Amino acid sequence: MDSVPRYYDSLDFQSLWAQYPTGTDFLQSTYLFSSDEIWSLQNKRFLDQMVRAWQIPFYQRHWAKVGMLAGDIKSLEDLNSIPPFDVSDLRDAIDRSPPWGDFVALDLEKNKPMPLVLQTSGGTTGLPRAMLYSPKDREVMNINTGRRLYMQGVRSFDVIQVMLSLGLSNGGFLVREGIWKYSGAVPVMTGSGAQTSTRRQIEIMQAWKTRHLVGFPAYIRKVGQVMKDELNLDPRSLGIKSLILHLGVDDRASLEKLWGAKVYDTYGTNECGSLSAECEHQTGSHVFEDSFVLEIKDLETGEDALPGEKGVIYQTTLFKHLAPLIRFNSADISAWSPGACACGSHHKRLQRIFGRSDNMIKLRGTNVFPEAVGAILAKQSDVNGEYVCIVEDSGENLEEKMTVKFELLPSADNASLIEQDFALALKESLGVKLLVQSVPVGSLDAVTGLSSQSKIKRLIDLRKTRSVK
Numbered sequence: 001m002d003s004v005p006r007y008y009d010s011l012d013f014q015s016l017w018a019q020y021p022t023g024t025d026f027l028q029s030t031y032l033f034s035s036d037e038i039w040s041l042q043n044k045r046f047l048d049q050m051v052r053a054w055q056i057p058f059y060q061r062h063w064a065k066v067g068m069l070a071g072d073i074k075s076l077e078d079l080n081s082i083p084p085f086d087v088s089d090l091r092d093a094i095d096r097s098p099p100w101g102d103f104v105a106l107d108l109e110k111n112k113p114m115p116l117v118l119q120t121s122g123g124t125t126g127l128p129r130a131m132l133y134s135p136k137d138r139e140v141m142n143i144n145t146g147r148r149l150y151m152q153g154v155r156s157f158d159v160i161q162v163m164l165s166l167g168l169s170n171g172g173f174l175v176r177e178g179i180w181k182y183s184g185a186v187p188v189m190t191g192s193g194a195q196t197s198t199r200r201q202i203e204i205m206q207a208w209k210t211r212h213l214v215g216f217p218a219y220i221r222k223v224g225q226v227m228k229d230e231l232n233l234d235p236r237s238l239g240i241k242s243l244i245l246h247l248g249v250d251d252r253a254s255l256e257k258l259w260g261a262k263v264y265d266t267y268g269t270n271e272c273g274s275l276s277a278e279c280e281h282q283t284g285s286h287v288f289e290d291s292f293v294l295e296i297k298d299l300e301t302g303e304d305a306l307p308g309e310k311g312v313i314y315q316t317t318l319f320k321h322l323a324p325l326i327r328f329n330s331a332d333i334s335a336w337s338p339g340a341c342a343c344g345s346h347h348k349r350l351q352r353i354f355g356r357s358d359n360m361i362k363l364r365g366t367n368v369f370p371e372a373v374g375a376i377l378a379k380q381s382d383v384n385g386e387y388v389c390i391v392e393d394s395g396e397n398l399e400e401k402m403t404v405k406f407e408l409l410p411s412a413d414n415a416s417l418i419e420q421d422f423a424l425a426l427k428e429s430l431g432v433k434l435l436v437q438s439v440p441v442g443s444l445d446a447v448t449g450l451s452s453q454s455k456i457k458r459l460i461d462l463r464k465t466r467s468v469k
C-alpha cells in the first residue's frame with residue numbers, strides 16, 4: 001500500500017454524490033424537497049455533526065463553560081440551547097493552539113495521512129485566518145459551487161472569467177475547483193486587476209468569448225466603465241449572459257443595464273464556501289439546506305428574526321470533518337426573503353448581505369453600515385459609485401463624525417450641488433447626517449484597493465476610542 005495519500009482513494013465519490021447530488025440531479029431531488037423532508041435530512045446530518053464536534057477540543061471547552069453534556073442535544077430542535085461563538089473565539093483558539101487552532105481536529109501524530117488544502121479568509125489587516133479542508137470538506141464545497149453555477153445559467157463549455165485574486169484567499173481557487181469539477185464550464189482565471197490588467201481582461205473576454213463573469217461588483221462595474229469610456233466599446237455587445245457575484249447592497253439594476261446581463265447573488269465564506277445562491281427568479285439566495293442550517297438572530301434581542309427583519313447570521317455546517325461550525329456568529333447581516341419562490345424550491349432564501357455587524361458604526365444612536373452608503377451613492381447622477389467612509393472623533397467632546405468621500409465624473413458641472421443632493425439623500429435614508437466630499441475619479445483607488453485587491457475597503461476607522469455597540 002502506497003504510504004502517500006491519494007486524493008481519489010480518500011473518498012467514496014459515488015456515495016458522496018448520492019448524498020450530495022450535483023447539477024441537474026440536485027435540481028430534481030434535494031432542491032425540491034418539502035420543508036419536512038429538508039428538516040429530517042438536516043436533523044440526521046446535524047446529529048452526526050454533533051458527534052464529530054464532541055471530539056474536538058474547541059467545542060469540548062466551549063460547551064463545558066455552560067455545563068453542556070453530549071446527551072443534552074437530541075435533535076435540531078435543541079439548537080437554540082447550544083452557545084454560539086464568534087471570530088474572537090477562533091482567534092483565541094489559534095493563540096492557545098497555534099498555528100491552526102484547536103477547532104481544527106487534526107492530530108499529526110495519530111491521524112492517517114490525508115490530502116489537505118489550506119486557504120484563508122481575505123482579511124485586510126494582520127495575518128489572515130487559515131482554514132484546512134479534508135477531501136470531504138472540500139468536495140462538498142465544490143459540489144455546492146457547481147450547483148450554484150447551474151442554477152445561475154452556466155452550461156457545459158461556457159467560458160467563465162474569474163476576476164478574483166489567486167493567492168491565500170479561498171475565493172478564486174474554490175470557484176475554479178467547482179467550475180472545473182462540477183459545472184462542465186471552463187474556468188479562465190484572470191484574477192484581480194493586479195494580476196491581469198483591466199485592458200487585458202477585456203481583450204480576453206472578447207477573444208475567448210467569455211459567457212459569465214465572476215468577481216466583485218465594484219470591479220465588474222469598473223471594467224464595464226473602462227470599456228465604455230476609454231475603449232468606446234459597448235459591454236452589452238460581448239454577449240455576457242450572467243454576472244455571478246456577492247452583490248451585497250450594490251445596485252443590481254445598474255450593473256445589469258451596463259452589461260446587458262443578469263446579476264446573480266450568492267453568499268459564501270472562507271470556512272463554508274457557497275452557503276446559498278439565487279435561482280433564475282432572483283428572489284433572494286436559496287440556502288443549500290442539506291449542507292447548512294442557518295439562523296438569523298435579531299441584533300438587539302438575539303431572538304429569531306421574522307422574514308424581512310434584519311439580523312445576524314449564525315452558521316451550522318452539516319458536512320464538515322476537520323472543522324465543523326456549530327452556531328458560528330458570522331457577523332454578516334441579512335434577512336429571510338418572505339413568501340415562496342416560483343422555482344418551486346422550499347430551501348429558505350436570504351435577502352442580500354446588508355453589511356457586517358463588526359463594521360457597523362453607531363453614530364449618535366443610529367446604526368450605519370458603510371455598504372448602505374454605497375447603495376445610496378449608486379442612485380446619484382454623475383458618480384461612478386466609488387466611495388470610502390472615514391469615521392473619526394472631532395471636537396473637544398470627541399464626538400464621532402463620518403465623512404463619505406466619493407468619486408465624481410469629470411463630466412459633472414456642479415460639484416457642490418451634487419454633494420448637497422447626496423448629503424440630503426443620506427440623511428433621508430439613514431436618519432443621521434454625514435459629511436460628504438467629492439474627489440476626482442481614480443483618487444480613492446489606493447485607499448479602497450479597487451484595482452489591486454478582491455476585498456475592497458469601504459471603511460476607515462480613525463477613532464481614538466471605540467464606541468460601545
Ligand SMILES: [Zn+2]
Nearest residue numbers: 279281341343
Ligand atoms: Zn428559486
